[in-house]
Amino acid sequence: MRRPEYIAKQGGMPRGWLGRFVASIMERETTAINYDAIARLDPKEGDAVLDVGTGNGISLRHLAARVGEGIVVGVDHSPVMCGRAERNNKTLIVDGRVEVKCTGSDDLPFETGYFDAAMSVHTIYFWNPAEPHLKEIARVLRPGGKFVLAFRSSSDPATSDFPASVYTFRSIEEIESLADSCGFENFIYENGSEMETLLSATRE
Numbered sequence: 001m002r003r004p005e006y007i008a009k010q011g012g013m014p015r016g017w018l019g020r021f022v023a024s025i026m027e028r029e030t031t032a033i034n035y036d037a038i039a040r041l042d043p044k045e046g047d048a049v050l051d052v053g054t055g056n057g058i059s060l061r062h063l064a065a066r067v068g069e070g071i072v073v074g075v076d077h078s079p080v081m082c083g084r085a086e087r088n089n090k091t092l093i094v095d096g097r098v099e100v101k102c103t104g105s106d107d108l109p110f111e112t113g114y115f116d117a118a119m120s121v122h123t124i125y126f127w128n129p130a131e132p133h134l135k136e137i138a139r140v141l142r143p144g145g146k147f148v149l150a151f152r153s154s155s156d157p158a159t160s161d162f163p164a165s166v167y168t169f170r171s172i173e174e175i176e177s178l179a180d181s182c183g184f185e186n187f188i189y190e191n192g193s194e195m196e197t198l199l200s201a202t203r204e
Helices: 007-013 014-043 058-065 077-086 090-094 131-140 157-161 172-181
Strands: 046-051 071-076 098-102 113-123 141-149 184-191 195-203
Touching: 014 071, 014 113, 014 141, 014 195, 046 131, 046 184, 058 071, 058 077, 058 098, 058 195, 071 077, 071 131, 077 090, 090 098, 113 131, 131 141, 131 172, 141 172, 172 184, 172 195
Parallel strands: 046 071, 046 113, 071 098, 113 141
Antiparallel strands: 141 195, 184 195
């Protein structure tokens, strides 16, 4: 079923009571692909890991379990989602193992090369243009750091349910070209459990 535009907009920036309702739906819909992305990222003990567009922040607790004494940071530009992420990770935040930053991914408040690994799930549709976001992620990754991007490509029939006025779906080739131009290399693809595409790459 095609999503109305006002509902689709909440997918990119949840706001108010409707945003909170949509956020609860998104939490159920994105759990499997987040697990897939974490498995593909395969962070190591002591790593600093960034989750771009962390949403409800469920992924943060699973990342924290993998990095041990490392640090996991989730960023999201929606105050509604940042609030949910903070509530879902309250103990880990108090313990200093998880941080949540309410900020856009085109202006990340971190030093160059701060992170060992980064992931982002179902976000690139809202990046127009995408280059500022990809360049910022590349900037905050150390050389050789791993990046996993999970998305539905334009060839996926499911994308017809989303209005083009809100979502920009790109082909795998277009996304690889964008990532290549923004400082990534060594591209590998695989399908997620819900048939999304998982693109992994390394920072040049």
